[in-house]
Amino acid sequence: MTIKILFVIISGFGGGLAVGAGFVAFLTVLGLIPRLTQLTKTKKLIHWYEWAVIFGAIAGTAGGLNFPVFYFPSFFAIPIGLASGMFVGMLAAALTEVLNVLPILAKRVYVEDRIIALLMAIVFGKVFGSLFQWVYFVDYR
Amino acid sequence: MRLFCIFAYALGEPIIHTRKPMLDVIVMDKTIYIRMRNRTEVDPKTSVTVKDIAQIICDEGMRTKLESLNVHKVTSKDKNIIVIDVMKVIRLISNVFPGADVQAIGPPQTIIEVIFKKRAMSFALFIMTWILLFIGAALTVMNFHEDVSMQSVQEKLFTMITGKRVEKPLLFQIPYSIGLGLGMVLFFNHVFKKRLNEEPSPLEVEMFNYQQSLDQYVAMHQNKESVKHLDDN
Numbered sequence: 615m616t617i618k619i620l621f622v623i624i625s626g627f628g629g630g631l632a633v634g635a636g637f638v639a640f641l642t643v644l645g646l647i648p649r650l651t652q653l654t655k656t657k658k659l660i661h662w663y664e665w666a667v668i669f670g671a672i673a674g675t676a677g678g679l680n681f682p683v684f685y686f687p688s689f690f691a692i693p694i695g696l697a698s699g700m701f702v703g704m705l706a707a708a709l710t711e712v713l714n715v716l717p718i719l720a721k722r723v724y725v726e727d728r729i730i731a732l733l734m735a736i737v738f739g740k741v742f743g744s745l746f747q748w749v750y751f752v753d754y755r
Numbered sequence: 756m757r758l759f760c761i762f763a764y765a766l767g768e769p770i771i772h773t774r775k776p777m778l779d780v781i782v783m784d785k786t787i788y789i790r791m792r793n794r795t796e797v798d799p800k801t802s803v804t805v806k807d808i809a810q811i812i813c814d815e816g817m818r819t820k821l822e823s824l825n826v827h828k829v830t831s832k833d834k835n836i837i838v839i840d841v842m843k844v845i846r847l848i849s850n851v852f853p854g855a856d857v858q859a860i861g862p863p864q865t866i867i868e869v870i871f872k873k874r875a876m877s878f879a880l881f882i883m884t885w886i887l888l889f890i891g892a893a894l895t896v897m898n899f900h901e902d903v904s905m906q907s908v909q910e911k912l913f914t915m916i917t918g919k920r921v922e923k924p925l926l927f928q929i930p931y932s933i934g935l936g937l938g939m940v941l942f943f944n945h946v947f948k949k950r951l952n953e954e955p956s957p958l959e960v961e962m963f964n965y966q967q968s969l970d971q972y973v974a975m976h977q978n979k980e981s982v983k984h985l986d987d988n
Contacts, residue, residue, distance in 0.1 A: 645957075649942060652954060677915060685918035688926055694916065695909075695927040699934025700941065706896070707942035713957060717965040723877075723884050726962075733943060733958065735885045737936045739892025744932035747897045752906055752923060 637671060644708040699744075706740060785854060787821065788812040790861040791841050794970065796868045803827040805848075808839055808865040817852060824851060829869055837867040838978040864974050896935070 641647065651657045720729045790810045797803055805811065806822035813821055824847055826839055841864060845857045900906065913924035944956045975982065
């Protein structure tokens with residue numbers, strides 16, 4: 615019995631360790647946090663951002679497992695939705711596909727001076743696709 | 756000896772003079788510092804001079820002659836990229852100014868881009884690219900949401916926050932969609948560029964890296980001297 619429990623604890627801990635390390639590695643590769651410190655000029659506070667990510671990951675895990683319900687008024691969903699959208703948007707922007715495709719594409723179609731317009735096409739496309747999915751697409755399953 | 760000198764100085768009679776120049780001859784300094792430019796653009800059918808492709812520090816006496824030396828004549832046989840190696844320039848300079856000490860600094864070659872005609876950007880092509888990117892971005896984000904079951908996560912999250920159970924938590928999802936665009940713009944920092952700071956955005960850095968790689972490739976492959984094969988002599 616004790617050995618069983620011990621084995622479960624060790625395997626759970628090991629799984630968490632691997633997933634946590636993978637998550638942090640993913641964030642590091644994308645360079646999201648350095649970019650945010652660069653934008654806000656808070657390079658000295660980067661350790662606090664690390665802890666924010668760690669506590670966020672732990673809160674997400676705990677919330678997913680225990681499912682607490684808070685009964686806040688509905689508009690509480692707005693800032694949380696906005697923040698999660700911004701985070702996903704930054705992830706999407708940081709993905710190297712976007713960063714690598716744009717320079718090549720801009721050179722191919724000779725629009726190096728209008729690269730912002732091409733960038734905006736991607737941005738509007740993401741917003742449109744997301745809105746379209748939530749408002750219409752989810753009804754047609 | 757040193758002791759003696761100090762002794763002599765103490766007596767007020769310096770023994771070691773700096774030698775007075777006997778003749779006031781202006782010795783022409785023959786050192787030429789040359790630094791190749793990274794890239795330069797020229798019109799077709801022109802002669803490329805040293806001045807076009809390099810920065811030069813040299814004696815004023817030879818400057819005009821040096822700068823107007825012909826390095827290359829652009830003909831219709833040339834394609835739009837010509838690579839000039841610094842060795843060619845040095846050879847040319849030492850032919851004209853024998854005995855000059857040419858010091859090369861910086862990049863070992865210049866990439867000359869011949870601008871044939873300002874390529875008129877096709878507006879239709881641009882619009883097509885725009886639409887392609889728009890639809891592609893919309894599709895990829897929808898696929899991403901399906902892939903990670905975003906809908907059910909958002910439903911659960913909405914229930915967690917408000918205690919209500921809804922099919923379509925639009926109050927969460929619409930701010931999410933707007934935030935998606937806002938986050939991308941913020942990452943590239945094109946909108947608030949002037950206000951936030953002057954550092955280059957990741958996209959500008961990536962553009963620079965791409966151009967740098969292209970230049971490096973061209974410098975290696977168009978420049979016949981930089982690679983030597985077995986069957987070359």
